Amino acid sequence: MKRILVGIKRVVDYNVRIRVKPDGSGVVTDGVKMSINPFDEIALEEALRIKERGGAEEVVVVTVGPADCQQQLRTALAMGADRALHVQADGGIEPLVTARVMLKLVEREQPLLVILGKQAIDDDNGQTGQLLAALWNRPQATYASKVELHDGAARVTREVDAGLETLDVDLPAVITTDLRLNEPRYVKLPDIMKAKKKPLDTLTLSALGVEPRVQLKAVSWSPPAQRQKGVLVKDAAELVAALKQKGLL
Amino acid sequence: MSSKILIVAEHDGAKLNPSTAKCVTCARAIDGADITLVVCAVNAAAVAAEAAQLAGVSRVLTLENSANEHALAAVLAPQIAALAEPYSHVFGPSTTFGKDLMARISGLLDAPQVSDIMAVESPTRFRRPIYAGNAILTVEVATGSKVIGTVRTASFAAAAAGGPAPIEKAAVNVELPKHTRFVSISAARSDRPDLQSAARVISGGRALGSAEGFKILYALADKLGAAVGASRAAVDAGYAPNEMQVGQTGKIIAPELYVAIGISGAIQHLTGIKDARTIVAINKDAEAPIFEVADIGLVGDLFQIVPEIERLL
Known part of the structure:
Protein backbone atom coordinates (compact mmCIF):
# COMPACT_ATOMS: atom_id res chain seq x y z
CA MET A 1 0.00 0.00 0.00
CA LYS A 2 1.21 3.51 -0.81
CA ARG A 3 1.59 4.94 2.64
CA ILE A 4 2.78 8.20 4.19
CA LEU A 5 4.12 8.26 7.73
CA VAL A 6 3.75 11.55 9.59
CA GLY A 7 5.51 12.27 12.88
CA ILE A 8 3.79 14.53 15.38
CA LYS A 9 4.91 15.92 18.70
CA ARG A 10 2.85 17.20 21.61
CA VAL A 11 4.21 20.61 22.58
CA VAL A 12 3.24 23.64 24.63
CA ASP A 13 0.85 25.63 22.45
CA TYR A 14 2.33 28.31 20.21
CA ASN A 15 0.45 31.09 22.03
CA VAL A 16 1.47 30.20 25.58
CA ARG A 17 3.94 32.54 27.23
CA ILE A 18 6.78 30.30 28.40
CA ARG A 19 8.02 30.67 31.98
CA VAL A 20 11.08 29.02 33.44
CA LYS A 21 10.50 27.43 36.88
CA PRO A 22 12.13 29.46 39.67
CA ASP A 23 14.38 26.52 40.62
CA GLY A 24 15.67 26.18 37.05
CA SER A 25 14.42 22.60 36.73
CA GLY A 26 12.42 23.16 33.57
CA VAL A 27 9.67 25.31 32.15
CA VAL A 28 6.15 25.53 33.59
CA THR A 29 3.92 23.00 31.80
CA ASP A 30 1.30 22.32 34.49
CA GLY A 31 -2.13 23.47 33.38
CA VAL A 32 -0.69 24.84 30.15
CA LYS A 33 -2.46 24.29 26.83
CA MET A 34 -0.78 21.58 24.74
CA SER A 35 -1.10 21.17 20.98
CA ILE A 36 0.35 19.41 17.98
CA ASN A 37 3.63 21.07 17.02
CA PRO A 38 2.58 23.56 14.28
CA PHE A 39 5.15 22.26 11.76
CA ASP A 40 3.80 18.73 12.28
CA GLU A 41 0.28 19.91 11.57
CA ILE A 42 1.60 21.22 8.27
CA ALA A 43 3.26 17.82 7.68
CA LEU A 44 -0.05 16.04 8.28
CA GLU A 45 -1.94 18.47 6.06
CA GLU A 46 0.53 17.84 3.23
CA ALA A 47 0.17 14.07 3.62
CA LEU A 48 -3.62 14.36 3.54
CA ARG A 49 -3.51 16.50 0.40
CA ILE A 50 -1.20 14.00 -1.33
CA LYS A 51 -3.64 11.22 -0.43
CA GLU A 52 -6.62 13.27 -1.63
CA ARG A 53 -4.87 13.80 -4.97
CA GLY A 54 -4.40 10.03 -5.27
CA GLY A 55 -0.69 10.03 -4.49
CA ALA A 56 -1.08 7.80 -1.43
CA GLU A 57 -3.62 5.40 0.01
CA GLU A 58 -3.00 5.66 3.72
CA VAL A 59 -1.73 8.29 6.16
CA VAL A 60 -0.35 7.00 9.45
CA VAL A 61 0.50 9.37 12.30
CA VAL A 62 3.17 8.50 14.84
CA THR A 63 4.23 10.00 18.13
CA VAL A 64 6.79 9.12 20.76
CA GLY A 65 6.00 10.24 24.29
CA PRO A 66 3.89 9.75 27.42
CA ALA A 67 0.22 8.68 27.51
CA ASP A 68 -1.06 12.28 27.20
CA CYS A 69 0.21 12.37 23.61
CA GLN A 70 -2.80 10.30 22.59
CA GLN A 71 -4.88 13.49 22.70
CA GLN A 72 -2.80 14.92 19.88
CA LEU A 73 -2.99 11.63 17.97
CA ARG A 74 -6.79 11.80 18.22
CA THR A 75 -6.69 15.34 16.87
CA ALA A 76 -4.54 14.10 14.00
CA LEU A 77 -7.04 11.30 13.32
CA ALA A 78 -9.82 13.89 13.35
CA MET A 79 -7.89 15.93 10.79
CA GLY A 80 -8.00 12.89 8.54
CA ALA A 81 -5.17 10.48 9.33
CA ASP A 82 -6.25 6.84 8.87
CA ARG A 83 -4.56 5.35 11.91
CA ALA A 84 -2.17 6.24 14.68
CA LEU A 85 0.82 4.68 16.41
CA HIS A 86 1.76 5.73 19.91
CA VAL A 87 5.22 4.74 21.07
CA GLN A 88 5.22 5.09 24.83
CA ALA A 89 8.18 6.82 26.38
CA ASP A 90 8.50 8.97 29.46
CA GLY A 91 10.85 11.83 30.06
CA GLY A 92 12.86 13.76 27.55
CA ILE A 93 13.40 11.70 24.43
CA GLU A 94 16.48 12.71 22.46
CA PRO A 95 16.29 13.28 18.71
CA LEU A 96 18.51 10.25 17.99
CA VAL A 97 16.19 8.01 20.00
CA THR A 98 13.12 9.40 18.22
CA ALA A 99 14.85 8.85 14.87
CA ARG A 100 15.67 5.23 15.83
CA VAL A 101 12.02 4.67 16.72
CA MET A 102 10.97 6.18 13.41
CA LEU A 103 13.42 3.92 11.59
CA LYS A 104 11.84 0.84 13.21
CA LEU A 105 8.40 2.05 12.21
CA VAL A 106 9.59 2.76 8.67
CA GLU A 107 10.87 -0.83 8.47
CA ARG A 108 7.44 -2.11 9.58
CA GLU A 109 5.26 0.24 7.56
CA GLN A 110 7.37 0.59 4.40
CA PRO A 111 6.14 4.11 3.61
CA LEU A 112 6.59 5.92 0.33
CA LEU A 113 7.25 9.12 2.21
CA VAL A 114 7.90 10.26 5.75
CA ILE A 115 6.85 13.85 6.44
CA LEU A 116 7.96 15.59 9.63
CA GLY A 117 8.01 19.16 10.89
CA LYS A 118 11.33 20.92 10.38
CA GLN A 119 11.57 21.55 14.12
CA ALA A 120 9.48 21.28 17.26
CA ILE A 121 8.76 24.64 18.86
CA ASP A 122 9.68 23.41 22.34
CA ASP A 123 13.23 22.05 22.00
CA ASP A 124 13.92 23.81 18.68
CA ASN A 125 16.38 21.02 17.86
CA GLY A 126 15.48 20.60 14.20
CA GLN A 127 17.20 17.22 13.85
CA THR A 128 14.78 14.30 13.63
CA GLY A 129 14.11 14.37 9.87
CA GLN A 130 17.77 14.53 8.93
CA LEU A 131 18.69 11.88 11.52
CA LEU A 132 16.05 9.50 10.20
CA ALA A 133 17.16 10.07 6.60
CA ALA A 134 20.77 9.33 7.61
CA LEU A 135 19.90 6.16 9.55
CA TRP A 136 17.59 5.01 6.75
CA ASN A 137 20.15 5.94 4.07
CA ARG A 138 17.47 7.74 2.07
CA PRO A 139 17.13 11.29 0.69
CA GLN A 140 16.11 14.25 2.80
CA ALA A 141 14.38 17.39 1.59
CA THR A 142 14.22 19.77 4.53
CA TYR A 143 12.33 23.09 4.90
CA ALA A 144 9.86 22.23 2.14
CA SER A 145 7.56 24.91 0.79
CA LYS A 146 6.27 22.86 -2.16
CA VAL A 147 6.06 19.11 -2.79
CA GLU A 148 5.11 17.38 -6.05
CA LEU A 149 5.20 13.63 -6.56
CA HIS A 150 6.13 12.17 -9.95
CA ASP A 151 6.68 8.48 -10.58
CA GLY A 152 9.09 7.29 -7.97
CA ALA A 153 10.43 10.74 -7.09
CA ALA A 154 9.44 13.96 -5.37
CA ARG A 155 10.28 17.44 -6.56
CA VAL A 156 10.63 19.59 -3.46
CA THR A 157 11.11 23.34 -3.21
CA ARG A 158 13.03 24.28 -0.08
CA GLU A 159 13.23 27.56 1.80
CA VAL A 160 16.96 28.15 2.22
CA ASP A 161 18.91 31.22 3.33
CA ALA A 162 19.69 32.21 -0.25
CA GLY A 163 16.13 31.85 -1.55
CA LEU A 164 14.24 28.85 -2.90
CA GLU A 165 16.08 25.68 -3.84
CA THR A 166 14.49 22.84 -5.79
CA LEU A 167 15.62 19.22 -5.41
CA ASP A 168 14.53 15.93 -6.93
CA VAL A 169 14.61 13.08 -4.46
CA ASP A 170 13.96 9.42 -5.17
CA LEU A 171 11.29 7.77 -3.05
CA PRO A 172 11.12 6.70 -0.35
CA ALA A 173 12.38 9.92 1.20
CA VAL A 174 12.08 12.12 4.26
CA ILE A 175 10.56 15.58 3.87
CA THR A 176 10.50 18.22 6.61
CA THR A 177 8.04 21.09 6.39
CA ASP A 178 8.43 24.83 6.51
CA LEU A 179 5.68 27.29 7.37
CA ARG A 180 4.51 28.15 3.91
CA LEU A 181 3.95 24.63 2.60
CA ASN A 182 0.23 24.81 3.32
CA GLU A 183 -2.39 25.98 5.78
CA PRO A 184 -3.67 23.09 7.89
CA ARG A 185 -7.41 22.45 7.88
CA TYR A 186 -9.64 22.95 10.88
CA VAL A 187 -11.06 19.91 12.59
CA LYS A 188 -14.84 19.56 12.35
CA LEU A 189 -16.95 18.18 15.20
CA PRO A 190 -18.28 15.09 13.33
CA ASP A 191 -14.68 14.21 12.49
CA ILE A 192 -13.78 14.26 16.17
CA MET A 193 -16.51 11.68 16.78
CA LYS A 194 -15.33 9.56 13.85
CA ALA A 195 -11.71 9.78 15.03
CA LYS A 196 -12.65 7.93 18.22
CA LYS A 197 -13.28 4.80 16.15
CA LYS A 198 -10.07 4.94 14.16
CA PRO A 199 -7.27 2.54 15.15
CA LEU A 200 -4.68 3.78 17.63
CA ASP A 201 -2.03 1.22 18.51
CA THR A 202 0.33 1.53 21.42
CA LEU A 203 3.88 0.27 21.24
CA THR A 204 6.83 0.37 23.62
CA LEU A 205 10.47 1.23 23.07
CA SER A 206 11.51 -2.21 24.29
CA ALA A 207 9.11 -3.97 21.91
CA LEU A 208 10.71 -1.99 19.08
CA GLY A 209 14.18 -2.78 20.41
CA VAL A 210 15.13 0.87 20.88
CA GLU A 211 17.13 1.86 23.94
CA PRO A 212 16.19 5.23 25.52
CA ARG A 213 19.80 6.42 25.64
CA VAL A 214 20.65 9.72 27.29
CA GLN A 215 23.60 11.35 25.56
CA LEU A 216 22.38 14.90 26.05
CA LYS A 217 21.73 15.64 29.69
CA ALA A 218 19.67 18.73 30.45
CA VAL A 219 21.55 20.38 33.32
CA SER A 220 19.48 23.49 33.98
CA TRP A 221 17.05 25.96 32.51
CA SER A 222 17.25 29.70 32.91
CA PRO A 223 15.27 32.67 31.67
CA PRO A 224 16.85 34.63 28.83
CA ALA A 225 18.56 37.97 29.46
CA GLN A 226 15.93 40.70 29.20
CA ARG A 227 16.42 43.80 27.14
CA GLN A 228 15.70 47.05 28.91
CA LYS A 229 12.82 49.12 27.67
CA GLY A 230 14.25 52.21 25.98
CA VAL A 231 13.03 55.70 25.28
CA LEU A 232 10.26 57.04 23.07
CA VAL A 233 11.02 59.87 20.68
CA LYS A 234 8.32 62.11 19.24
CA ASP A 235 9.22 62.38 15.56
CA ALA A 236 11.61 61.44 12.76
CA ALA A 237 13.99 64.32 13.52
CA GLU A 238 14.37 63.24 17.15
CA LEU A 239 14.92 59.66 16.04
CA VAL A 240 17.70 60.62 13.65
CA ALA A 241 19.29 62.81 16.34
CA ALA A 242 19.16 59.96 18.86
CA LEU A 243 20.81 57.56 16.40
CA LYS A 244 23.54 60.10 15.65
CA GLN A 245 24.15 60.56 19.36
CA LYS A 246 24.62 56.78 19.73
CA GLY A 247 27.10 56.89 16.88
CA LEU A 248 24.87 54.68 14.73
CA LEU A 249 24.54 57.12 11.84
CA MET B 1 43.09 18.42 27.51
CA ALA B 170 42.02 15.37 1.86
CA ALA B 171 40.47 12.31 0.28
CA VAL B 172 37.83 9.95 1.56
CA ASN B 173 36.73 6.66 0.11
CA VAL B 174 32.96 6.65 0.34
CA GLU B 175 30.19 5.91 -2.08
CA LEU B 176 28.08 8.99 -2.72
CA PRO B 177 24.34 8.62 -3.20
CA LYS B 178 22.62 9.54 -6.46
CA HIS B 179 19.14 9.63 -4.95
CA THR B 180 19.19 13.39 -4.36
CA ARG B 181 19.58 15.76 -7.29
CA PHE B 182 19.88 19.53 -7.42
CA VAL B 183 17.42 21.11 -9.85
CA SER B 184 17.65 24.87 -9.39
CA ILE B 185 17.93 27.77 -7.01
CA SER B 186 16.06 31.02 -7.33
CA ALA B 187 17.65 33.75 -5.34
CA ALA B 188 16.77 37.39 -5.66
CA ARG B 189 19.88 39.19 -6.86
CA SER B 190 20.49 42.13 -4.62
CA ASP B 191 23.25 44.69 -4.22
CA ARG B 192 22.27 45.14 -0.58
CA PRO B 193 24.36 43.62 2.21
CA ASP B 194 23.70 40.07 3.32
CA LEU B 195 20.95 39.99 5.94
CA GLN B 196 22.81 37.58 8.22
CA SER B 197 26.00 39.61 8.45
CA ALA B 198 24.86 43.20 7.83
CA ALA B 199 25.70 45.84 10.44
CA ARG B 200 22.39 47.57 9.78
CA VAL B 201 19.05 45.92 9.09
CA ILE B 202 15.72 47.54 8.24
CA SER B 203 12.77 45.16 8.63
CA GLY B 204 9.14 45.52 7.67
CA GLY B 205 5.96 43.90 8.89
CA ARG B 206 2.41 43.41 7.75
CA ALA B 207 1.69 47.13 8.27
CA LEU B 208 3.61 47.84 5.05
CA GLY B 209 0.44 46.52 3.38
CA SER B 210 1.92 45.24 0.11
CA ALA B 211 5.09 44.39 -1.79
CA GLU B 212 4.76 47.93 -3.17
CA GLY B 213 4.70 49.27 0.39
CA PHE B 214 8.08 47.59 1.04
CA LYS B 215 9.67 49.94 -1.50
CA ILE B 216 9.92 52.75 1.06
CA LEU B 217 12.00 50.36 3.17
CA TYR B 218 14.32 49.56 0.30
CA ALA B 219 14.84 53.28 -0.31
CA LEU B 220 15.75 53.87 3.34
CA ALA B 221 17.94 50.76 3.44
CA ASP B 222 19.90 51.88 0.40
CA LYS B 223 20.53 55.26 1.97
CA LEU B 224 21.83 53.52 5.11
CA GLY B 225 23.69 50.72 3.37
CA ALA B 226 21.41 48.34 5.27
CA ALA B 227 20.05 44.89 4.56
CA VAL B 228 16.28 44.42 4.47
CA GLY B 229 14.39 41.88 6.55
CA ALA B 230 10.74 41.04 7.11
CA SER B 231 8.46 39.57 9.74
CA ARG B 232 6.82 36.21 9.17
CA ALA B 233 3.47 37.96 8.69
CA ALA B 234 4.88 40.06 5.86
CA VAL B 235 6.44 37.01 4.17
CA ASP B 236 3.28 34.93 4.59
CA ALA B 237 1.29 37.78 3.01
CA GLY B 238 3.65 37.76 0.02
CA TYR B 239 5.06 41.24 0.60
CA ALA B 240 8.63 39.94 0.84
CA PRO B 241 10.42 36.71 -0.20
CA ASN B 242 11.13 33.92 2.31
CA GLU B 243 14.85 34.59 2.50
CA MET B 244 14.08 37.91 4.19
CA GLN B 245 12.26 36.36 7.16
CA VAL B 246 13.74 37.16 10.56
CA GLY B 247 12.74 35.16 13.64
CA GLN B 248 12.57 31.75 15.29
CA THR B 249 12.01 29.92 12.04
CA GLY B 250 13.75 32.42 9.79
CA LYS B 251 17.09 34.13 10.26
CA ILE B 252 18.60 34.91 13.65
CA ILE B 253 20.60 38.11 13.34
CA ALA B 254 22.72 40.42 15.48
CA PRO B 255 23.26 43.71 13.64
CA GLU B 256 24.56 46.90 15.24
CA LEU B 257 21.29 48.61 14.31
CA TYR B 258 17.93 46.94 13.78
CA VAL B 259 14.99 49.08 12.68
CA ALA B 260 11.61 47.34 12.98
CA ILE B 261 9.01 49.13 10.90
CA GLY B 262 5.37 48.19 11.21
CA ILE B 263 6.30 45.03 13.11
CA SER B 264 4.23 44.30 16.22
CA GLY B 265 6.93 42.11 17.75
CA ALA B 266 5.58 38.58 18.19
CA ILE B 267 7.80 36.54 20.49
CA GLN B 268 8.89 34.44 17.50
CA HIS B 269 10.17 37.58 15.79
CA LEU B 270 11.89 38.96 18.87
CA THR B 271 13.94 35.80 19.27
CA GLY B 272 15.54 36.57 15.92
CA ILE B 273 16.71 40.06 16.88
CA LYS B 274 17.45 40.10 20.58
CA ASP B 275 21.21 40.17 20.06
CA ALA B 276 20.99 43.35 18.00
CA ARG B 277 22.98 46.13 19.68
CA THR B 278 20.33 48.80 19.17
CA ILE B 279 16.71 48.16 18.27
CA VAL B 280 14.55 50.94 16.86
CA ALA B 281 10.80 50.44 16.52
CA ILE B 282 8.38 52.47 14.45
CA ASN B 283 4.75 51.44 14.86
CA LYS B 284 1.40 53.17 15.01
CA ASP B 285 0.26 50.99 17.92
CA ALA B 286 1.82 52.33 21.12
CA GLU B 287 0.92 49.03 22.84
CA ALA B 288 2.83 46.86 20.36
CA PRO B 289 5.18 44.42 22.17
CA ILE B 290 8.10 45.57 20.01
CA PHE B 291 8.29 48.70 22.20
CA GLU B 292 9.11 46.50 25.22
CA VAL B 293 12.47 45.60 23.69
CA ALA B 294 13.19 48.70 21.58
CA ASP B 295 15.97 51.04 22.67
CA ILE B 296 14.34 53.84 20.73
CA GLY B 297 10.63 53.84 19.90
CA LEU B 298 8.57 56.11 17.70
CA VAL B 299 4.78 55.86 17.64
CA GLY B 300 3.25 57.04 14.40
CA ASP B 301 2.40 56.44 10.77
CA LEU B 302 5.30 54.67 9.09
CA PHE B 303 4.29 55.93 5.66
CA GLN B 304 5.01 59.48 6.86
CA ILE B 305 7.93 58.73 9.15
CA VAL B 306 10.05 56.52 6.90
CA PRO B 307 10.31 58.96 3.96
CA GLU B 308 10.98 61.75 6.45
CA ILE B 309 13.89 59.85 8.01
CA GLU B 310 15.24 59.24 4.53
CA ARG B 311 15.14 62.98 3.78
CA LEU B 312 16.92 63.75 7.06
CA LEU B 313 19.85 61.48 6.35
Missing part, protein backbone atom coordinates in the same frame (compact mmCIF):
# COMPACT_ATOMS: atom_id res chain seq x y z
CA SER B 2 42.92 19.25 23.88
CA SER B 3 39.83 19.17 21.75
CA LYS B 4 40.15 18.44 18.06
CA ILE B 5 37.44 20.39 16.31
CA LEU B 6 36.37 19.98 12.71
CA ILE B 7 34.35 22.86 11.26
CA VAL B 8 32.43 22.45 8.02
CA ALA B 9 32.90 25.62 5.98
CA GLU B 10 29.87 27.17 4.32
CA HIS B 11 30.48 28.81 0.95
CA ASP B 12 28.91 29.38 -2.45
CA GLY B 13 31.74 27.90 -4.49
CA ALA B 14 33.57 31.22 -4.71
CA LYS B 15 33.47 32.88 -1.31
CA LEU B 16 33.39 31.78 2.29
CA ASN B 17 30.12 32.52 4.08
CA PRO B 18 30.63 34.84 7.12
CA SER B 19 28.94 32.20 9.32
CA THR B 20 32.11 30.11 9.17
CA ALA B 21 34.24 32.76 10.93
CA LYS B 22 31.66 32.80 13.72
CA CYS B 23 31.87 29.03 14.12
CA VAL B 24 35.63 29.45 14.56
CA THR B 25 35.07 31.91 17.42
CA CYS B 26 32.68 29.45 19.08
CA ALA B 27 35.20 26.62 18.68
CA ARG B 28 38.00 28.78 20.14
CA ALA B 29 35.94 29.11 23.33
CA ILE B 30 36.64 25.41 23.96
CA ASP B 31 39.77 24.78 26.06
CA GLY B 32 42.73 23.56 24.04
CA ALA B 33 40.87 23.83 20.77
CA ASP B 34 42.79 22.58 17.74
CA ILE B 35 40.67 23.74 14.82
CA THR B 36 40.50 22.22 11.35
CA LEU B 37 38.26 23.67 8.66
CA VAL B 38 37.01 21.49 5.83
CA VAL B 39 35.93 22.91 2.49
CA CYS B 40 33.86 20.60 0.26
CA ALA B 41 33.73 21.89 -3.29
CA VAL B 42 34.48 21.12 -6.92
CA ASN B 43 37.44 23.51 -6.83
CA ALA B 44 38.16 24.48 -3.26
CA ALA B 45 41.23 26.70 -3.76
CA ALA B 46 39.67 30.17 -3.48
CA VAL B 47 37.46 29.34 -0.51
CA ALA B 48 40.25 27.41 1.23
CA ALA B 49 42.63 30.35 0.84
CA GLU B 50 40.05 32.61 2.47
CA ALA B 51 39.40 30.09 5.24
CA ALA B 52 43.14 29.77 5.93
CA GLN B 53 43.21 33.46 6.90
CA LEU B 54 40.97 33.01 9.94
CA ALA B 55 42.78 33.41 13.26
CA GLY B 56 42.75 30.25 15.34
CA VAL B 57 42.52 27.81 12.44
CA SER B 58 45.35 25.21 12.48
CA ARG B 59 44.72 23.77 9.03
CA VAL B 60 42.28 23.76 6.17
CA LEU B 61 41.34 20.51 4.47
CA THR B 62 39.81 20.42 1.02
CA LEU B 63 37.51 17.69 -0.22
CA GLU B 64 37.21 18.20 -3.95
CA ASN B 65 34.66 16.21 -5.88
CA SER B 66 32.45 17.04 -8.84
CA ALA B 67 29.50 15.83 -6.73
CA ASN B 68 30.13 18.76 -4.34
CA GLU B 69 28.95 21.41 -6.78
CA HIS B 70 25.79 21.99 -4.77
CA ALA B 71 25.68 21.62 -1.01
CA LEU B 72 23.47 18.54 -0.81
CA ALA B 73 23.42 17.17 2.73
CA ALA B 74 22.99 13.60 1.50
CA VAL B 75 26.18 13.93 -0.57
CA LEU B 76 28.31 15.96 1.85
CA ALA B 77 27.42 14.14 5.07
CA PRO B 78 29.10 10.79 4.24
CA GLN B 79 32.31 12.61 3.22
CA ILE B 80 32.44 14.61 6.46
CA ALA B 81 31.52 11.56 8.52
CA ALA B 82 34.38 9.63 6.93
CA LEU B 83 36.76 12.43 7.87
CA ALA B 84 35.42 12.88 11.41
CA GLU B 85 37.01 9.89 13.17
CA PRO B 86 39.94 11.71 14.88
CA TYR B 87 37.87 14.72 15.97
CA SER B 88 36.13 15.26 19.30
CA HIS B 89 33.79 17.93 17.89
CA VAL B 90 32.25 18.55 14.47
CA PHE B 91 30.68 22.00 14.10
CA GLY B 92 28.78 23.87 11.43
CA PRO B 93 26.73 27.06 11.37
CA SER B 94 23.04 27.24 12.35
CA THR B 95 22.13 28.36 8.85
CA THR B 96 19.88 26.35 6.55
CA PHE B 97 23.09 24.83 5.12
CA GLY B 98 24.41 23.78 8.52
CA LYS B 99 21.10 22.72 10.04
CA ASP B 100 20.35 20.49 7.06
CA LEU B 101 23.82 18.95 6.98
CA MET B 102 25.02 18.63 10.58
CA ALA B 103 22.07 16.56 11.80
CA ARG B 104 22.62 14.15 8.92
CA ILE B 105 26.26 13.84 10.02
CA SER B 106 25.03 13.28 13.58
CA GLY B 107 22.89 10.39 12.32
CA LEU B 108 25.72 8.81 10.33
CA LEU B 109 28.12 9.04 13.28
CA ASP B 110 25.48 8.08 15.85
CA ALA B 111 26.75 11.04 17.89
CA PRO B 112 24.41 13.53 19.58
CA GLN B 113 23.99 17.03 18.21
CA VAL B 114 23.75 20.20 20.26
CA SER B 115 21.73 22.62 18.13
CA ASP B 116 22.16 26.41 18.16
CA ILE B 117 25.11 26.67 20.56
CA MET B 118 25.06 30.18 22.03
CA ALA B 119 27.75 29.71 24.70
CA VAL B 120 30.45 27.19 25.56
CA GLU B 121 30.80 26.27 29.24
CA SER B 122 33.20 23.36 28.80
CA PRO B 123 34.19 21.00 25.99
CA THR B 124 31.03 19.01 26.73
CA ARG B 125 28.72 21.64 28.24
CA PHE B 126 26.88 24.23 26.19
CA ARG B 127 24.06 26.74 26.46
CA ARG B 128 21.36 26.91 23.81
CA PRO B 129 18.03 28.69 23.40
CA ILE B 130 14.80 26.67 23.44
CA TYR B 131 11.12 27.66 23.19
CA ALA B 132 11.93 30.41 20.66
CA GLY B 133 14.55 31.81 23.01
CA ASN B 134 12.16 32.08 25.97
CA ALA B 135 14.35 29.71 27.96
CA ILE B 136 18.04 28.92 27.89
CA LEU B 137 19.02 25.29 28.36
CA THR B 138 22.39 24.16 29.64
CA VAL B 139 23.13 20.76 28.18
CA GLU B 140 25.90 18.26 28.92
CA VAL B 141 27.02 15.75 26.30
CA ALA B 142 27.79 12.27 27.67
CA THR B 143 31.46 11.47 28.24
CA GLY B 144 33.13 9.62 25.43
CA SER B 145 30.69 10.82 22.83
CA LYS B 146 31.67 12.93 19.86
CA VAL B 147 29.92 16.31 19.92
CA ILE B 148 28.13 17.46 16.78
CA GLY B 149 27.14 21.11 17.02
CA THR B 150 25.42 23.85 15.10
CA VAL B 151 26.57 27.30 16.10
CA ARG B 152 24.09 30.13 16.63
CA THR B 153 26.03 32.65 14.60
CA ALA B 154 24.35 35.70 16.18
CA SER B 155 25.99 34.76 19.50
CA PHE B 156 29.59 34.97 18.25
CA ALA B 157 31.73 37.62 16.60
CA ALA B 158 33.57 36.68 13.43
CA ALA B 159 37.13 35.41 13.95
CA ALA B 160 39.70 38.02 12.98
CA ALA B 161 42.25 37.62 10.23
CA GLY B 162 45.33 35.63 11.19
CA GLY B 163 47.14 32.74 9.66
CA PRO B 164 47.62 31.76 7.01
CA ALA B 165 47.07 28.17 8.04
CA PRO B 166 48.33 25.34 5.82
CA ILE B 167 45.93 23.95 3.23
CA GLU B 168 45.91 20.20 2.63
CA LYS B 169 44.02 18.09 0.15
